[in-house]
Amino acid sequence: MGAPVIESLRKHTKAYLDCHLMVTNPLDYVEPFGKAGASGFTFHIETSKDNWKELIENIKSHGMRPGVAIKPGTSVEEVYPLVEAETPVEMVLVMTVEPGFGGQKFMPETMDKVRILRKKYPKLFS
Template sequence: MSTIISPSLLSADFLHLERDIRMINQSQADWLHIDIMDGVFVPNLSFGFPILEAIRPIIEKPLDVHLMIVEPIKFVRELSALKVDTMNVHYEACTHLHRALGAIKDAGMKAAVTLNPHTPVELLRDILPELDMVLLMSVNPGYGGQRFIEQTIDKTRRLRRMIDEGGHSCLIEIDGGVNAQTGARLVEAGADALVAGSYVFGHAAPLEAIAGLKALKRNS
């Protein structure tokens, strides 16, 4: 399977969102990653539902929505109405994670869980059968353009081993500091999907940057 690429709209030019979304539509990207922040769970604000509703008609890629907010499960209905493909909630924000995943799936979306850099993958062992995807943060959530956290490589390997040994089908996605070099190492460690923000939207040739990431494959 080729690597799934999900450019993060957080790094787009907010003055020209339509232009940047149409560029992604024409690219080899598989998904479009949307970060929703509340200024509480993370120290920043980003897109709200009015923005999502405004841009939804021109988005042609499946929506990969990452909720960096407290009580994310309150917004299942709104995201389902926007025809979101994958709803991603933080392990650290969900006291009743199993219930949250069930609500996401009942609403017709794929269920994903994000782990902050300090949260060990082993905490997901009992919930892996319920997951469509695990997102590992390779930076501290809240801001784009941060330096890649090296420990993520080993963390990815450990999660890949847990998934394979358990016979689970969930994907591994990585978000933060992804570029051609870190992307290659992450894919080799077992990642299935890469979120790339600054690397894509800050690149002189974004379509080529996406194509380069898309071409990454594991040796084994």
């Protein structure tokens, strides 16, 4: 699904529409999703290590709430700078399966990351 689907949905709902994108260059998608009416834009830290500050600013400038996702094998510490930044992400999505295909089994060990984030950043979850 892409920005055209968000645009179609937005005409019929005021619901929060979070768009979680696992793409190589998320900056290319910020403007189209913002114009389409997305509420939130969640990108993967793994594809944005070099430009996350610019990406967060761009997401906010297009009226969306920035979020970051991490894959099961990515260290939770990698998102700390994004949560603690002057312009921070507003949500952290901990993936409990590898992105890319359905039917996978839940990886319970990923819940440790959730516990760590909840303890370190309680306001992130309020």
